[in-house]
Amino acid sequence: MSREERMARAGDYVLGLMDEKERTRAERDMEVDAEFRDCVIHLAERFHAFDKDVAPAEVPGDMWQTVAARIADMPQMTAADIARERLDLTTLQAPDPSRKGILQLKRPYAHQFAGWRGGLIAACLIGALGVGYLSGQAMGPAPEPVVVVVLADEDNAPGAFVEAYGNDAVRIVPLVDFEVPQGKTLEVWTLYDRDVGPVSLGTFGRSTEITLQGPDQPMPQPQQLYEITLEDAPGSPVGRPTGPILVKGLAVRPPR
Amino acid sequence: MSADNQDDASTLLLERVAAGDRTALAELFKLEAGRLIAVARRIVRRADLAEEAVQDAFVTIWRKATMFDPMRGSGRAWMTRMVRNRALNMVRDGQRMEFVEPQMLAELGDAGSDADLAYEALPAASDLRRCLDQLEPVRRRSIVLAYVGGFTHGEIAGRLKAPIGTVKAWIRRGVIALQECMS
Structure with a gap:
């Protein structure tokens, strides 16, 4: 992957422009391609600036109970x-x-x-x-x-x-x-x-x-x-x- | 709590979740659910769908917590990604189509203006803001619409009244320039 191709692909991944198959493939590539992984991590952390200080929405009172019930018997993946x-x-x-x-x-x-x-x-x-x-x-x-x-x-x-x-x-x-x-x-x-x-x-x-x-x-x-x-x-x-x-x-x- | 402290707290909590601690997940929920619902809402628009996306994401966070690697970014960013992925899948599955009913439009607000607001809210001193500012306006707007609103190439092309190939080229050139600027 050329440097530009790597940056463009990291961009598509972080912006959410990949379909599920492309995204899974990109995640697998991150396991073996350190340069691509570094590129994605770096970009994702920068873009998180859009999300980290967002004013919180109201959380329905029973929402945690619903989550807790769903994971009650659910094993974690190894x-x-x-x-x-x-x-x-x-x-x-x-x-x-x-x-x-x-x-x-x-x-x-x-x-x-x-x-x-x-x-x-x-x-x-x-x-x-x-x-x-x-x-x-x-x-x-x-x-x-x-x-x-x-x-x-x-x-x-x-x-x-x-x-x-x-x-x-x-x-x-x-x-x-x-x-x-x-x-x-x-x-x-x-x-x-x-x-x-x-x-x-x-x-x-x-x-x-x-x-x-x-x-x-x-x-x-x-x-x-x-x-x-x-x-x-x-x-x-x-x-x-x-x-x-x-x-x-x-x-x-x-x-x- | 400042954002940085919250980063550290969330990262430590996620590591406990990875070890099978459900109370740590409850604490994370208390800290993050409101913010994550707001992030999802910018993409799915409807409050009930945003809540569903966050609920699903917390189940995934429980199942896949061993995937989280603090070497690769903060816990908050990782959780945000889970929520974004779920919300994006929901709109890609066509659930956003329901919103076109006229009476709902006012209630839902406009994703495009949300994207503008998110851009304006970026701290002027942040690298992202500084480098986005240097991009041509159409490239910048395409990138912000994709990230904040979760729009596809095709949807952005429709909004900006430009051919889809042109939008792809704007985004490609834009993200490359952005990374050059931020590196």
Whole structure:
């Protein structure tokens, strides 16, 4: 996103000119794009000048009771619930939460593994994984990933499979042939702490299986966000994703 | 209580709400509901709809309090955003169409003049006021109508009798210039 594009988009977000889908997408982008996030926060705080000193309207006497009754039995969303909702809303499909696939993944990917199409994808996964985690368990001492991630594109189609290990390494198995134009490279990111922001795990130039050794980082957690972006070679110059997001996904802990 | 102290108080209360404390939400309601109803009313126009928007927003604030991150702005601004989003969804769903009945117009007042008043009420020393003042009047008015009144590009085009593409360009250029000025 160019600087002007970023400011224009932050403007549309803060002014309330986005539809719900655009808004959810912008909020998701704020999680991974620190510059866009800073731009939005800065602008929103300035515009709050319109709201913070408004003369209060009369509050109906029973209004709090109504709110209290509505939340009486209502559980609060966890950070993981919110991340999942955000991912669901940024895709167009409404997945069936009751279905689970071969990896026991819950939404939003489970429906991808259902039916004949799912069979093909599952076969593709098993084939691509080789001695990875599915067969690795049977083969004994191969190190097991702490979390696994199916990264999907905008249309929710699986595009890559990632295994993250406890030693900061990640194994990437592309499931589609990402087009990497001359002068570009694929960069893998994760977000383990919003305050730290996105962390680059490394780059790879071709759509083939590869293991990358990331920088020192905490043990990967379920619900941790992973994504692959297309960056100018040799990689993002600012240490933050700048190019388009090709695929993204949230980590799950594989069943043992 | 000054606005800044209230910012701090609301931020601390929201962190308690995130930890599951319903009494903290009740305190926030007491502090903020009146102001938030007034903010929603500038968008939805009708008092009952504004109250409904704020009621819904407080339910959302309860459910999503863990989303609030004090590193990313004040609690008051975050709550205001929840209310604005709810109010905007209500008018986008077409609920504002009901108001066109002539007998209601006087009671509802005019969103455009509300926007003017909100602009006039901005402290002259604030960055927002100083930088809005530097914009061409049509750009400034488009931006204020969008934020304060919750109007869409199309509605602003109708009010200002300009093509929608022109309004989009005014707002785009305007918000970029505004951010350059305020940075």
